[in-house]
Amino acid sequence: MPLTTPPPRRRLPRVLVAAGAVAVLGLPALTTPVAAAPARPAPVDLGARVVVLDPSMPVQQIEDTVNTIAAQQVDAEMGTARWSVLLRPGTYGSAADPLQLRVGYYTEVAGLGASPGDVVVHGKIESYNRCLGDGGTTNCIALNTFWRTLSNLTLRIDGGGQDGCRQSANFWAVSQAVSVRRLDVQGSVPFSLMDYCTAGPQYASGGFIADSRFGAVVNGSQQQWLTRDSVVGSWSNGVWNQVFSGVEGAPSDEDFPTPPYTTLDTTPVSREKPYLFVDGPGRYAVRVPAAQTASRGVTWADGTTPGRTVPLTDFFVARPGDTVQRINAALASGKHLLLTPGVYDVDRSIRVTRPGTVVLGMGHATLTAVGGSVPLTVSDVPGIVVAGVTVDAGTVESPVLLQVGATHPGVGHGRFSDADRAADPITLSDVYFRVGGPHVGRTDTALRIDADHVLVDHTWVWRADHGVEGFTAGVNGDTDRWRTNTGRTGVVVTGDDVTATGLFVEHFQQRNLVWEGERGQVVLFQNELPYDPPTQADWQQPDGTLGWPGYTVAPDVTQHRLWGGGVYVFNQNDPSIVTEDGFSVPDAPGVVLEHVMTVHLGAGTVEHVVNGVGARSDAGTTGVPSYVVRYPAP
Template identity: 35%
Template sequence: SDPRHLRVTPRGNARMLAVQLIAFLVPFSSLAFVALQPNPPKWPESVKVFSPTNSTAAIEDAVNSAFKTNGGQKDHGQFSTYRYAFLFKPGSYEAQVPVGYYTQVLGLGSSPNDVKFTSEKGVYCEEGDYTFTVGALNTFWRAAENFHTSANYNWFGGYEGMLWAASQASPLRRIMVDEKLVLYQYYDDGSHPGAAGYSSGGFIADVKVNGSVSFGSQQQFFTRSCEFGAGDQAVWNTVHVGSSGVPKSHCGRTKTIPGSPMISIDSVPIVREKPFISVDSSGKYTLNVPEVRINSTGTSWASGSEKLDTRDFSKIYVTKPSDTADTINQMLFMGLDVVVSPGIYNLTDSLKVQKEDQVILGLGMATLVSSTGKPCIEVSDVDGVTIAGLMLGAGTVKSPSLLKWGTGNFKGDRANPGFIHDVFVRVGGTNDVNVNEVSTELMIDLQNGNIIGDNLWLWRADHDQSGQVYGGANPCSTGLNVDGDDVIMYGLFVEHTLKNLVTWNGERGR
């Protein structure tokens, strides 16, 4: 019979047989009809989608329930197993949205201006501990993207606007801020009046702030492709690439130049912004992949001339937290892009990316864990792949790496490089080293050339559920290994590995 009439059966070996028969009998391009996905997608419970027709009370009930689990003082929820993504359709919202651990807030507009938060606090993140020596030092693993905020709450001392008092692995992207953006927090507990809570560095990209940006107690910070009304600097060092409204570069404190070292580079050599999701008035979803920009400055969207590769969600597979590596790999093999829903995925095999321009995009700090000693993700020798928005975790069986990119025999394409956006690797933390250890030799291993990293935090945990981690527990030798040429890193944070933080063997790296 006509192979186009073969049907993928829902269960067992018959399903695999049908897929294999189709793959054998028809060209790959004809497989699209087999894998058509629902649009709008069937989101799991870990994803909540809101529209302006939802009441403010209903929205706040949902976000406050998540925050009760994954937020609040004394770093509550730091090693929680719950993951959340809150998606807001175009329109205006009066809700106050606190963002806790493993939580992501995303607007679903084509432009950040399509989704606007008009409440006094808007979308915000307070430091996880009001004790000033802790402050935001452990305020990790959360994100906010693609919206407009007119927040004007006075957090302290006239600092009015959007508060994002967080540290590593807590990026802001593609946001329009009307007032100030405040990246740290004062909280007077009476014992140390006027003491700002400690904070240990972060990342902002593609953000426009009409007011000033205050880095305050941030130990270090990285911005890229931003437009600020004005900006100061962090405590120790700050790096700006392609951002405006920031101080000029200087090498440290002198009589004529106060403040800590700061680097400001005029333009971004090459970048493609992180893919994002939008929805139209008919309820159809699109995955938007921005174009590559060369020697760019400022945001990608504010001028209104942004160019996007738009991909209909009928060709996007949205995972369920119960999915296995085999299930996801079937979809990748058929050429679909994959959106990884919030959850923890204990993988018995690597996710294998073998198609040019393929995208894996995680939501809500979706977490992939190596459970059999294999990398969580392996990328083949192909151009234009994007891996974004994921946490990768080491397992109890030692792995060679948690993300392996290429064989070492592929130069890549400068016009269509591979991208890694907001990928956070963790060795330890969720385990108790007194009970069991986790390990990996490397966290990320880049064998191929022309790969660009854009906000990576590679962390061998210095504390876990039982307290501080000492000695060589949860061993990991090296955070990042680069063997390919022409690799660029924007915002690379690596901590606590036992040998080298980074080993860079490739040529022309930046």
């Protein structure tokens, strides 16, 4: 959606973790000693931006610390600070003194229990609209409240002490690059995905929920949303594209598109994101959930999430400034990789080659390409999991930002069967990409998948439509942006049997998504075409076709499924630009799209939804989607 350019980033203080307590420079010090535990192991150094909380700490002290971080991060959209706020097992807050926390940019809040019930927050954990006008008092929206995470705890909603409107819900007003996972929400008031208490217009454009249990959920102004393998008591309304996959209590989609629900009884392929936890004696470990097929509901309802536990001692704990050579040596020796919060300059590929390796980022850890590098490569071997990592393009063009398969000839081929790969697929969870924004970015392709049996469980692949690069030519600097922040292709999939649950791809200069493999499955696709082509000639294929589809399946593919897809147009640099089709797929019986749409956001035109079918989205239909219920028609 069109945004006002955010203010410049701020310099932020450092946070140090030591001896189980937290010292925060420039923030209220957490000096209350942690309650003693028998034979507690030596503290683990998780980096300068990790805050570890304990239930023995006073509520006010915790609030002051966490909410001060949130206040520093409220306008830090293009900043470099990354934060991880971790809660040890126990109960935080009470009816008499509820704990109420805010979450800002590049921040994760996560419980350290083995199950969500091990960490209980009596109070609220919230994200509000960001106000972009008049010194932060008007134009309040959630369209760019990106990069924040909430996971692995029980939330007993209590707005005690807040005003009447704020008490009416726990507000999680977010958009892309956000996830809610392993959350158990309790209480009589709803969990709202829209902040309706801050001055409007209150738009929102997220998001993602998985492995969570809710009572009432208010969708509000959320344009699109995926809820996967969860439980909901109720779900109110929808805007354009709301998808439920494997959700107990999900609403019916029989009246699509009024409301615009898409409901799958089960999820074709799933694997929950790995999570950090502490055991009884206080030792850190990572739980790596097992892959599932035809999944439904939460994984923790009857006990521990199925999977394996990897002690933290089996990880190389990386910090910004560690060389790629050191990281690769640790990976080659058999270590897993934990990326503590921060920005990592990567001048050559981090190579993940061993089956079953886990790469887990904390606090939106970010790999930035240097000198045209490919920051991360993953070999075609089973069981590799990459989670919680953001990959940024650098100023020199990279051929790709994350390469899965086909990078190390011979590695894995012949050693593993197709059944091995299917049982333990390579998995990308909450892996995000950015081209431009905080600095000039250039890549040919962001994500390339050349391996079979890969699961992409929530990604946002973003060529930035706004930033702090200082562009001036064109509308909001778009002409400069088009010629400087270059990214031709968002995602290429050549592997067979690849599944994506929550695929968000935006603003690339030619193909946003190209799918060439067989038997691909996508559950929710969201795309905005680029805002910034200077002219129609810049947004035209060599054969004269007007524009590129947001979603392309190669002509020779015979089997492919998509459930719930949207392509949006806002050609603000030249509103006369036309795109022929939002979706382009082969006419084959095994290629089926269900519940797809295009929508006009104020500039530009999309002539048809898919393959010449579906009504035009133009200035006469602004904000009103053009739907195709099924293609091909039954």
